[in-house]
Amino acid sequence: MISLLSAFLQLFFPHVCDHCGTDLTSTESVLCLRCQHRLPATDFEYYDDNPVAKLLYKAPHAMAAYYFSGAGMLQQLVHKFKYHQRKDIALQLGRFIGRRLLQCSWLHEINCLVPVPLHPQRQKQRGYNQAALLAAGISEVTHLPVITDVLVRLKYSDTQTHKNRLQRRVNVANLFAVKETSALPGRHVLRPGQHVLLIDDVITTGATTRACSEALQQANITVSVCALAYTGH
Numbered sequence: 001m002i003s004l005l006s007a008f009l010q011l012f013f014p015h016v017c018d019h020c021g022t023d024l025t026s027t028e029s030v031l032c033l034r035c036q037h038r039l040p041a042t043d044f045e046y047y048d049d050n051p052v053a054k055l056l057y058k059a060p061h062a063m064a065a066y067y068f069s070g071a072g073m074l075q076q077l078v079h080k081f082k083y084h085q086r087k088d089i090a091l092q093l094g095r096f097i098g099r100r101l102l103q104c105s106w107l108h109e110i111n112c113l114v115p116v117p118l119h120p121q122r123q124k125q126r127g128y129n130q131a132a133l134l135a136a137g138i139s140e141v142t143h144l145p146v147i148t149d150v151l152v153r154l155k156y157s158d159t160q161t162h163k164n165r166l167q168r169r170v171n172v173a174n175l176f177a178v179k180e181t182s183a184l185p186g187r188h189v190l191r192p193g194q195h196v197l198l199i200d201d202v203i204t205t206g207a208t209t210r211a212c213s214e215a216l217q218q219a220n221i222t223v224s225v226c227a228l229a230y231t232g233h
């Protein structure tokens, strides 16, 4: 009976690898183990002077889990979670990042996770913030709390995909602010002196994460950075 039910579910909700289409086992989600191992891991968690840390040299620690290569598997997954409502993909990739973060010698310094916010209007259009879903996946593995209501995006900026480096810098100036939050039971509140891990999806120039960091630093918060992927540029 159980196998009949699972066969029925399989028919309507195929539990297959998003990349290669093979059936997933009950312990796999989104990607089969084979495709998981094919994701282009950076191994940045093993060295402090990695390219993302160099790019964000003011951050005590910075890393990205994967290389973002054009037309690759990861690019397709990011496209699906950003534009095709595939929240499950962002959550699962967050769990993968979390496992990599466990290898970082500095993880114990971190008090909480803060995702890079979307402008409220954009978040309403999309229905979710993909960086917050990545953070939720990371939190499942690392047990660090996620704080989503402290950092706010002030301006509605167009997608930065087609802008050059200088335009991006200008575009992100004063883009973020830190909001005063009240302590409610069960809610984590960011306090001055704490060390947050800022969570982003894809880092290219680092301009967005730098702008977020500056807003948080003004509130006397220490900011390290972790992204799903790094484009290299």
Ligand SMILES: [Zn+2]
Pocket: 017, 018, 019, 020, 021, 022, 031, 032, 033, 034, 035, 036
């Ligand atoms: Zn696969």
